[in-house]
Amino acid sequence: xxxxxxxxKKARESDKDGAKPSGSSNSSFRAFLxxxxxxxxxxxxxFLVFVVPEITKGGLExxxxxxxxxxxxxVSMLMSYSGPDGSGFSMGEAISDKITEEFGDRxxxxxxxxxxxxxxAAGAGGAAEKEAYDVEFGVDTHKGQLHYxxxxxxxxxxxxxxxxxxxxxVDVVNFYD
Numbered sequence: 001x002x003x004x005x006x007x008x009k010k011a012r013e014s015d016k017d018g019a020k021p022s023g024s025s026n027s028s029f030r031a032f033l034x035x036x037x038x039x040x041x042x043x044x045x046x047f048l049v050f051v052v053p054e055i056t057k058g059g060l061e062x063x064x065x066x067x068x069x070x071x072x073x074x075v076s077m078l079m080s081y082s083g084p085d086g087s088g089f090s091m092g093e094a095i096s097d098k099i100t101e102e103f104g105d106r107x108x109x110x111x112x113x114x115x116x117x118x119x120x121a122a123g124a125g126g127a128a129e130k131e132a133y134d135v136e137f138g139v140d141t142h143k144g145q146l147h148y149x150x151x152x153x154x155x156x157x158x159x160x161x162x163x164x165x166x167x168x169x170v171d172v173v174n175f176y177d
Contacts, residue, residue: 061092065114071119074133078152081159081173089176091159094169095137095148103143112142122151131155 033161079092082134109112115138122132131154139146148166150159161167 003130013154065117067117067119072118074119074135074152074154075117077154077157078135078137078159081152081157083174083176084158089171089173091169094172094176098169099139099146102146103139103141107143110142112140114140116140 017142030093031115034106064075079090080097081091082088098167112134116136117138118136120129121135132151133154135150137148137150147166150161150166150170153157159170159173161170
């Protein structure tokens, strides 16, 4: 019995000196992990559920098809059109918002989502020196379709349309403050 008391006394003295008995750090680390493991797992799960999808979420730019240089220039003019004053909401943002409103924000990553863009010379019979293009923009998804037609005047940088859904988007861009 005296040997046991001497060992306890020696262990208490070594604790006072700051030395730890061998094997104590390993078991304290395990106890630390056992206590806090559910918290860390929960934080990792929250990160995977909420942060990773936001980081990997696609946008309209990700699904636009590859175009020839001339057509890409016209589409770039269309997407960057910001109304007569040139400030505020752009046509690209208006199109993206409309697609998101109709189909949800996860539609861009869906495998059945296809965007078609056809650029052709404007056939309105205007002056021959006027550089104008008709742009047909279509979005086909598993949930439905959207089709727009605009006329882009490359000389003045304006966008017009006679089609009601397309005209609505032009009006949103033109009158957005």
